[in-house]
Amino acid sequence: MAEPEEELAHAEVLELFQAALARLVQDPLLCDLPPQVTPEEIGSQVALEYGQAMTVRVCKADGETMPVVVVQNATVLELKKALRRHVQLRQARQGGAQHLSWKYIWRTYHLTYAGEKLADDRKKLREYGIRNRDEVSFIKKLRK
Incomplete structure (x- = not known):
């Protein structure tokens, strides 16, 4: 029998997402972006680079x-x-x-x-x- 998947509260998922985003914006390509960056801003920065x-x-x-x-x-x-x-x-x-x-x-x-x-x-x-x-x-x- 498969184990039930662990469910995370919305706040926990948001916290995990923010932590991953904080690591992502430490990349030299994205380091100019603000800490509360939006996915749209990341996309724009990548488009600029390319x-x-x-x-x-x-x-x-x-x-x-x-x-x-x-x-x-x-x-x-x-x-x-x-x-x-x-x-x-x-x-x-x-x-x-x-x-x-x-x-x-x-x-x-x-x-x-x-x-x-x-x-x-x-x-x-x-x-x-x-x-x-x-x-x-x-x-x-x-x-x-």
Whole structure:
């Protein structure tokens, strides 16, 4: 007769998972990731290593630069979504349950690269000439 499988409580499984994740992020490839890393962030880091993704540095008006990872053939819309996810994760880690209105942000600001507005959400970043480690900036829209 087979022995009954040991059942672990959810908290125990979570603890085991967190311990395994902590060991995983000690790997030189993943050591830049935060301790509360998400599986999505690990996937992005691996994609970067294999050349399947790129980092776009998004510069805010206050001078802060946010490294955002997107796939190589990403569109402007995919960059915007990745930026939103980056900010949400950062806020969650800093304990801020602060809500941002992204609808307001995109109504008020443009993303620009080399002086050109990234106006078409469907257009690929590379069509604007954006490559790995390039900087994209937030520019306030002028009132009409």
